[in-house]
Amino acid sequence: MKMSHREDKETSKNDQQFVWPWMGVIANIKTEVKDGRYVGESGTKIRQELEKKGFNPVRVQALWNSRGHSGLAVVEFNKDWVGFCNAIAFEKSYEIERRGKRDFYVSRDRGDKLFGWLAYDDDYYSKGILGDHLRKKGHLRTLSNKKAEEQRQRSMLVADLQKTLEIESSRLMEMESKYEKTKHSLDNLVIQKDEMLRAHNEEIRKMQQNARDHLAKIYLEHDKVTQHLQAQKHELRQQEEELELREFQNEGKRAKLRHDKEMVERAFLEQQKANNNFLRLAEDQKREKEKLHRKIIELERELDDKQSLELDIERLRGARQVMKHMEDDDDADLKEKMKQIEESLEAKEEPSPVLTVQHWRTNDELQDARKELIKTFQNNTSRAQIWVKRMGELDSKPFLIAAKRKFAAKEANVMAVTLCSEWENLLRDPGWYPFKGITEGENRKEIIDEEDEKLKALKDEYGEEVFKAVSKALEEMNEYNGSGRYTVPELWHSREGRRASLKEGVAYLLKLWKPQKKKN
Structure with missing residues (x-):
C-alpha cells in the first residue's frame, strides 16, 4: 500500500532530527567594532521582541567568540510539545518573510534584517561556535523517538497505577472487613x-426537679430578705441624708466659729499691738495733740477775723452803693465820706501777704498732722471706727469665695491666692487702662469700661463679686495715684465708708487715749 504525499511528509518530519530541548537560531545580528571587539544586541532585547510576537522563549543567548559578538544567538524554548509548537511558529514566521535558513545561506545582500530557523542535526554537527554551543546545551532527537519515549513513560505510569490499584483494592477489602466488625461492636455500644x-x-430530670423546688423555696426566702434589706437600705439612706445634712450644717457652724475665733484672735492681737503702740506713743501724741489743739484754736481765731473782715467789706460796699445814689447832692461832706469809704474798702480787699504765708504754713502743718495720724492708726483693723485703708488695694475675700465655688477644697486656697496675685500685678501695670470718659453737663469724668476684654472675661468666669472687687480697686487707684499705679494709705471712717476728716481722727485718738491715761 502506497503512502500519500502528506503521510510521506509527516513520516519524514517524524524521522528528522531536532536539537532538544527545542532551540532556534537567530542570525545576521548587527554588530559594530568598539575598542577592537565586535559588539551587538543583547539576548535580553531579542527575547523581549520574540515575547511580543507570542513565541514565549525561555531565554535568548548571544554567541561570543574571541573577536566579540559573532552575530548569532540561540533561542531556547520549553521542553514540552507547547515549546515545540512555539519553535515551529518561530521558524515559520521567518520563512514567510523569506528570512529562513535557506534564505540566509543563498542571499548575497542580507542587509540589517534578522534571519531565524529551528536548529536541526546539520546545525548540531556544524563546525564553529554554533555547533559547539548546540552540542553543549542539547542533543538530537526525532519526533518519533520523542513520541515513543513519552509512550513508554505513559505505559510505565499505567502499569504502576494498575499495580497500585490492585494493592489498594486488597487493602480496601481488608478495611471493609474490619469496618463490619467495628460497626457491629459500635452498634452494641450505642444500644448500651x-x-x-x-x-x-x-x-x-429528678435532680433538676428537686433543684427547681429547692430554688423556688430559696427564691421566696431571698425575696423576703431582699424586701427587708431594701426597707433597711431606704431607712439607712434617709438616716445618711439626715446625717449629711446635719454634718453640713455643723461644718458650716464650725467654719463660722473658726472664722469668728480667728477674727477675735486677730482683733485681740491687733488690739494688743495697738495698746502697746498707744502706751509707747502716749507722751508724744499728747504733745502733738496739745500743739494741734493750739493750732486749731489759732485757725479758728483767724477764721473769725476773716469772717469779721468780710462783714466789714460787705458793709462798706453797701455804704458805697448808698453814697453812689446820693451823688446828685451838693453836700461836700457826703462826698468826702464816700471817698473815705472807698479807700477803706480797697485797703480791706487787698490780700495780706502775712495771712497768705500763714495759710500755706497752716495747710502744710495740717497735712503733716494727717500723716502722723495715718502712722498712728496704721495697725488698726477695719473693725475700728477710724483706721488706715490702702486705696487701690485688692480685696481677696471674693477671690476665695469664687475659687471654693469653682475648684476642689484642696485647690481653692492656692488658686485664690494665685488669681489674686495675678490681678494685683495687672492693677499696677500702667499699660492697662480700662477706663472710658463720659460727660455729665459741663463736667467730664472717667468710669470703668465694663466692655474691656480682661474685665469681661473675669466677670464671665468668676462672677460679679470678683468683678466688683477689681473695679473698686481700679477706681481707687485711678483717683489717688493714677500715674504711679500703687496703693496709697488714707484715713478712713469704717462705719460710714468714707474718707475721715482730721478732726474726726483727732477726736477718735483722744477717745482711745483717755482710758490708757487713766490706767497709767
Whole structure:
C-alpha cells in the first residue's frame, strides 16, 4: 500500500532530527567594532521582541567568540510539545518573510534584517561556535523517538497505577472487613449507651426537679430578705441624708466659729499691738495733740477775723452803693465820706501777704498732722471706727469665695491666692487702662469700661463679686495715684465708708487715749 504525499511528509518530519530541548537560531545580528571587539544586541532585547510576537522563549543567548559578538544567538524554548509548537511558529514566521535558513545561506545582500530557523542535526554537527554551543546545551532527537519515549513513560505510569490499584483494592477489602466488625461492636455500644443515657436523663430530670423546688423555696426566702434589706437600705439612706445634712450644717457652724475665733484672735492681737503702740506713743501724741489743739484754736481765731473782715467789706460796699445814689447832692461832706469809704474798702480787699504765708504754713502743718495720724492708726483693723485703708488695694475675700465655688477644697486656697496675685500685678501695670470718659453737663469724668476684654472675661468666669472687687480697686487707684499705679494709705471712717476728716481722727485718738491715761 502506497503512502500519500502528506503521510510521506509527516513520516519524514517524524524521522528528522531536532536539537532538544527545542532551540532556534537567530542570525545576521548587527554588530559594530568598539575598542577592537565586535559588539551587538543583547539576548535580553531579542527575547523581549520574540515575547511580543507570542513565541514565549525561555531565554535568548548571544554567541561570543574571541573577536566579540559573532552575530548569532540561540533561542531556547520549553521542553514540552507547547515549546515545540512555539519553535515551529518561530521558524515559520521567518520563512514567510523569506528570512529562513535557506534564505540566509543563498542571499548575497542580507542587509540589517534578522534571519531565524529551528536548529536541526546539520546545525548540531556544524563546525564553529554554533555547533559547539548546540552540542553543549542539547542533543538530537526525532519526533518519533520523542513520541515513543513519552509512550513508554505513559505505559510505565499505567502499569504502576494498575499495580497500585490492585494493592489498594486488597487493602480496601481488608478495611471493609474490619469496618463490619467495628460497626457491629459500635452498634452494641450505642444500644448500651442509649440505655445508660436514658437512665442518666431520668436521674438528671429528678435532680433538676428537686433543684427547681429547692430554688423556688430559696427564691421566696431571698425575696423576703431582699424586701427587708431594701426597707433597711431606704431607712439607712434617709438616716445618711439626715446625717449629711446635719454634718453640713455643723461644718458650716464650725467654719463660722473658726472664722469668728480667728477674727477675735486677730482683733485681740491687733488690739494688743495697738495698746502697746498707744502706751509707747502716749507722751508724744499728747504733745502733738496739745500743739494741734493750739493750732486749731489759732485757725479758728483767724477764721473769725476773716469772717469779721468780710462783714466789714460787705458793709462798706453797701455804704458805697448808698453814697453812689446820693451823688446828685451838693453836700461836700457826703462826698468826702464816700471817698473815705472807698479807700477803706480797697485797703480791706487787698490780700495780706502775712495771712497768705500763714495759710500755706497752716495747710502744710495740717497735712503733716494727717500723716502722723495715718502712722498712728496704721495697725488698726477695719473693725475700728477710724483706721488706715490702702486705696487701690485688692480685696481677696471674693477671690476665695469664687475659687471654693469653682475648684476642689484642696485647690481653692492656692488658686485664690494665685488669681489674686495675678490681678494685683495687672492693677499696677500702667499699660492697662480700662477706663472710658463720659460727660455729665459741663463736667467730664472717667468710669470703668465694663466692655474691656480682661474685665469681661473675669466677670464671665468668676462672677460679679470678683468683678466688683477689681473695679473698686481700679477706681481707687485711678483717683489717688493714677500715674504711679500703687496703693496709697488714707484715713478712713469704717462705719460710714468714707474718707475721715482730721478732726474726726483727732477726736477718735483722744477717745482711745483717755482710758490708757487713766490706767497709767
